[in-house]
Amino acid sequence: MKVSSNPMPILEVSNVSKFYPPATRAVRDVSVSLDQGEILCLLGPSGCGKTTLLRMIAGLEKPDSGTIRFEGRDIVGVPPHERDFGMMFQDFALFPHKNVRDNIAFGLRMKGLPAGDIASRVQKILDVVELEGLDERAISQLSGGEQQRVALGRALAPGPRLLMLDEPLGALDRALRERLMLDLRAILKRVGMTAVYVTHDQTEAFAVADRLAVMNAGRIEQVGPPQDVHEQPATPFVAQFLGFQNLVRGRVGSSGTIETGIGRFRADVPLPAPGSDIILLIKPAMAGYEARPVSSPTESNAITGVVDAVTFRGRFSQIWVTSSGQRLLFEEAGDPPLTAGDRVTILISPDQLRIYESSL
Ligand code: ADP
Ligand code: MG
Numbered sequence: 377m378k379v380s381s382n383p384m385p386i387l388e389v390s391n392v393s394k395f396y397p398p399a400t401r402a403v404r405d406v407s408v409s410l411d412q413g414e415i416l417c418l419l420g421p422s423g424c425g426k427t428t429l430l431r432m433i434a435g436l437e438k439p440d441s442g443t444i445r446f447e448g449r450d451i452v453g454v455p456p457h458e459r460d461f462g463m464m465f466q467d468f469a470l471f472p473h474k475n476v477r478d479n480i481a482f483g484l485r486m487k488g489l490p491a492g493d494i495a496s497r498v499q500k501i502l503d504v505v506e507l508e509g510l511d512e513r514a515i516s517q518l519s520g521g522e523q524q525r526v527a528l529g530r531a532l533a534p535g536p537r538l539l540m541l542d543e544p545l546g547a548l549d550r551a552l553r554e555r556l557m558l559d560l561r562a563i564l565k566r567v568g569m570t571a572v573y574v575t576h577d578q579t580e581a582f583a584v585a586d587r588l589a590v591m592n593a594g595r596i597e598q599v600g601p602p603q604d605v606h607e608q609p610a611t612p613f614v615a616q617f618l619g620f621q622n623l624v625r626g627r628v629g630s631s632g633t634i635e636t637g638i639g640r641f642r643a644d645v646p647l648p649a650p651g652s653d654i655i656l657l658i659k660p661a662m663a664g665y666e667a668r669p670v671s672s673p674t675e676s677n678a679i680t681g682v683v684d685a686v687t688f689r690g691r692f693s694q695i696w697v698t699s700s701g702q703r704l705l706f707e708e709a710g711d712p713p714l715t716a717g718d719r720v721t722i723l724i725s726p727d728q729l730r731i732y733e734s735s736l
Contacts, residue, residue: 384447386410386411386446386537386538386570387410387572388409388444388445388446389406389443390445391405391406391407391442392405392442393406393439393441394425394429394432394437394440395440401593401594402428402594403425403439404593404594405595406425406442406594406596408596410538412568414571415561415564415565415569415570415584416571416573416586416587416589417574417580417581417585417587417588417589418430419575419576419577419588419591420576420590420591420592421592422576424593425595426574426575434456434461435451435454435456435459435461447537460535460538461536461537461538461539462483462531462534462536462538462540463540463542464527464528464539464540465541465543466543466545466547467547468524468527468544470530471515472514472516473515474514475514475515476502476512476518476526476529477511479515480526480530481498481533483530483531484497484498484533484534486534487534502529504529504563504566505525505563506525510522520547520549521552521556521559524560525563528560528563532563532567532569538572539571540571540572541572541573541574543575545557545575546575553577553580554579557579557583557584561584578619582602585601585602587599587601588601590614590617592613597611597614598610598611609657609730612655612657621703621704622657622704622705623656624702625637625653626641626654626655628647628648628649628650633676634656634731637701637702638681638702639675639678639679639680639699640676640677641676641726641729642676642677642726643730644727644729645729645730648733652733654731654732655734657732658679658724658728659728659729660694661706661725661728662706662707662722663677663724663725663728664723665714665722666721667718667720668719677729678722679699679724680699680719680721680722681697681699681704681720682697683696683715683719684698686716693707693710694707695714697722
């Protein structure tokens with residue numbers, strides 16, 4: 377559990393909504409807060425309202441309703457340039473003909489700081505983003521990763537009180553992103569920056585965030601540390617968006633069981649009233665498996681099906697199984713001796729099950 381030393385969050389978004397005529401409810405009644413030095417990731421699919429929420433925090437859009445407080449003060453009427461917030465976008469638009477130093481110095485010159493202060497500040501930032509020695513290089517002579525660090529340095533140089541990053545790695549290729557997301561987090565932590573980081577990529581969100589806010593259709597469906605969200609996805613949408621494949625319709629039975637088309641289950645969680653329709657999430661970890669043709673119909677937490685495919689992923693393998701027309705995905709350490717066409721019974725531990733009281 378994280379214990380915060382300051383009693384009040386630095387940023388407090390309360391019940392904020394934004395409607396774009398004629399019919400887009402881009403952000404719906406969103407509340408979320410941020411502590412000093414914390415990195416919050418807004419994670420969700422394209423169009424779910426991440427950028428709109430960020431733009432309202434930045435002051436580039438006005439909420440239709442709700443409040444946004446920074447250090448306790450309502451900032452909804454405060455123009456963007458008076459907020460001392462920094463921004464970094466996917467298209468970070470560095471000045472291609474200027475060198476690294478001049479790009480980083482840009483915001484400081486705009487502020488009208490004395491030349492000596494600018495020089496020492498730029499030197500410090502070059503150190504923070506690990507670009508010492510490249511300060512005279514033109515932007516066009518840098519790699520994609522170096523350019524991205526210049527953009528981050530430019531955003532950090534004026535010492536923003538809050539940094540907003542909107543898909544900052546979106547334009548880069550996968551392999552480069554994997555490394556840069558870690559660099560980015562390390563740099564933000566090194567300077568103790570409070571940041572709101574927008575991405576649609578769950579790997580990136582998990583690598584960068586102290587806390588995640590998972591968004592769907594203008595709403596935040598869950599907020600929490602990445603580990604907690606992964607462990608206990610709050611809704612079927614969150615589970616699906618994090619890549620969990622096994623969501624199965626079911627009904628609560630009369631004796632503490634969950635009845636589904638692929639079998640009967642017992643879970644470690646409180647159940648709604650008997651007869652309630654539920655959605656069952658079956659996490660991909662198996663408690664074990666047996667190659668046997670038919671499972672006894674009374675046995676719970678055992679799924680019988682046919683293996684569709686086994687994909688070796690290095691330290692674990694993915695096993696696709698079809699059971700009663702439902703396609704399911706399981707994982708097993710190493711390289712299990714299963715092949716397409718095998719009939720198997722997969723055993724599921726009760727702690728791998730989650731229940732949702734909604735319909736798909
Ligand atoms: P995300 O960043 O998660 O992809 P956005 O916040 O950009 O989502 O968009 C949320 C919704 O609002 C989308 O349906 C988008 O088309 C719509 N939208 C965004 N900006 C505007 C605008 N200026 N005018 C009208 N609709 C907009
Ligand atoms: Mg966006």
